[in-house]
Amino acid sequence: MKKLVLSIVALVAFSLHLSSQEIAPYIEIGKSDKNIQQVSDDILSVLNENSFTVLGSYNPSNKKSLKVIVFTRPDIKNTVVKVADRGALAAAFKVGLVQKNDVVTISYTNPDYFFRAYLRDSYGQFKSTFDNFSQDLRTTFEVVGKDFTPFGGGIEADKLKKYHYKIMMPYFTDPITLNEFSSFEEGLKVIENNLKVKKGKTLQVYQILYSDEKVAVFGVGLRNRQEGEAHFLPIVGEDHIAAMPYEIILQGKTATMLHGKYRLALHWPDLTMGTFMKIMSTPGDIEDALKGLCELSEADKDSL
Numbered sequence: 001m002k003k004l005v006l007s008i009v010a011l012v013a014f015s016l017h018l019s020s021q022e023i024a025p026y027i028e029i030g031k032s033d034k035n036i037q038q039v040s041d042d043i044l045s046v047l048n049e050n051s052f053t054v055l056g057s058y059n060p061s062n063k064k065s066l067k068v069i070v071f072t073r074p075d076i077k078n079t080v081v082k083v084a085d086r087g088a089l090a091a092a093f094k095v096g097l098v099q100k101n102d103v104v105t106i107s108y109t110n111p112d113y114f115f116r117a118y119l120r121d122s123y124g125q126f127k128s129t130f131d132n133f134s135q136d137l138r139t140t141f142e143v144v145g146k147d148f149t150p151f152g153g154g155i156e157a158d159k160l161k162k163y164h165y166k167i168m169m170p171y172f173t174d175p176i177t178l179n180e181f182s183s184f185e186e187g188l189k190v191i192e193n194n195l196k197v198k199k200g201k202t203l204q205v206y207q208i209l210y211s212d213e214k215v216a217v218f219g220v221g222l223r224n225r226q227e228g229e230a231h232f233l234p235i236v237g238e239d240h241i242a243a244m245p246y247e248i249i250l251q252g253k254t255a256t257m258l259h260g261k262y263r264l265a266l267h268w269p270d271l272t273m274g275t276f277m278k279i280m281s282t283p284g285d286i287e288d289a290l291k292g293l294c295e296l297s298e299a300d301k302d303s304l
Contacts, residue, residue, distance in 0.1 A: 022154030023113045025267055026096070026242055029106040030145020036099045039106060040067055042144055043095050047071050050140040055092060056206035058221050060244045061230040067097040068244055070206045070219055073136075079129050080115075081210050083122045086175065086249050086256070088215050090118040091208050093137075096242030106145055109242045111137065113160065117172065117266055120161035152240055153270030165265035165276070175256040176287055178248065179294035184214040187250045190296050191218060200292040201228065205245045214252050219245040220290065227285035235278050236268045243267035248290050255294045260286050 032039050040057070047054055047069075055070040072091050080090040095108045111134045116123050123130070138148060155163055164171045181187035188209075195204040195218065203221035210216065221244070222228030229244060243264075248257055257263075260283025265271060 021157055023110065023116070023157050023160065024150035024152050024154045025110055025113045025269060026107045026150070026152040026240060027110050028145075028147050028149045028151055029108065029141045030147040032104045032106060032145070033102060034104065036065065036067055036097050036104050039097055039104045039144075040069065043069055043097075043106070046140050046143050050136070052140070053077075055208065056204075056219065058203060058205045058245065060221065060238075060241055061228075061233055062223060063230075065099040066233075066238060066241050068205070068241060069095040069097075070245075071095070072208065073133065075129060076133055077208065079126050080119065081213055081215060082126075083119050085173070086251065087119055087122065088208065088210065088217050088251075089247055089249055089258070090115055091217065092206065092219060092247075094242040094244070096240070098238055098241055105239070106141075107151070107239075107242055108137070108141070110150065112157075113155075116157060116160040117163055120172065123161065153268070155269050163262075163266060165261060165271075166273070169265070170259035170262045172258065172262060174259050174262065176259055178255040178257055178287075178291050181253045181255070184216075184250065184252055187253060187255055187294070188216055191216075191248060191250065191255065191293055193297065194293040194295070195220070198223075200224065200289045202289060202293060203245075216250040218248045218250075218293075220248060220293065221245045222286065222289055224285075224289065227281070228289070231285075232264075232279045232282045236264065236271060236275060240268055246286055246290070248293065257287065257290050259283065 044054060052071045052073050055072060057067060057069040060066045060068060070092050072093065077091045080087045093109050098105045111130060115130045162171065195202060201224040203223055205219040205221050208217040248255055
């Protein structure tokens with residue numbers, strides 16, 4: 001009986017230890033002396049060869065030394081959309097490439113971190129699917145590098161579902177409404193049309209469309225040099241480049257975005273308040289850009 005009690009105590013203690021461990025937002029695969037285009041080609045090749053779906057790629061800040069490749073996999077895409085409150089945001093994962101001098105650092109967004117943050121209480125329901133995805137990613141990327149070092153700060157596992165940067169700061173559950181449309185189809189057309197003409201110096205990097213569920217996610221590059229990526233990334237840190245691009249999610253008739261004070265802090269959890277203050281205008285600048293993409297143009301009004 002005593003052994004049984006001790007075993008139970010040990011199991012509980014181990015579980016508490018796991019839940020209190022910090023999880024980092026990024027995993028460094030390794031470094032390469034190939035140029036950034038060659039590394040990008042290698043990443044695209046291994047993703048395609050291992051049943052991942054490449055959604056798009058771009059150079060944040062329009063810099064050749066930075067590149068992001070966005071990808072998903074059918075099982076993940078079809079699982080996360082079951083979470084009604086913007087679960088589809090967890091469908092897209094990113095590889096970040098940063099070239100400094102003649103060395104390219106390769107990293108990717110940590111699935112365990114972002115599944116916990118975006119899916120919250122629903123995370124445990126699909127944990128086996130997510131664990132398989134994480135392991136398959138590691139196996140896939142072992143062709144490219146062997147390090148797999150977590151970096152970028154950290155948040156305790158059990159706190160990710162209710163993460164916010166500081167007191168009075170927004171949570172995942174405090175999104176910003178960008179527009180309310182008359183229908184999902186109207187919203188989809190308006191956003192697609194505005195992205196097509198690169199309104200507000202934006203760039204469509206990817207789109208994930210769930211026609212049956214009436215959900216769409218758009219990855220948006222922010223190319224305004226004074227207010228976009230070129231302004232804030234050098235301040236908060238380009239090593240976290242896999243944080244980009246920013247997202248609009250259209251669910252039914254409503255287009256929303258994650259609040260900048262939540263999303264930026266989630267992707268840069270080690271930001272000091274001093275650094276955060278240097279980008280005070282950035283959450284509002286991003287909101288303005290994405291709201292612009294959700295506004296009906298005169299042409300839209302005439303055709304809808």
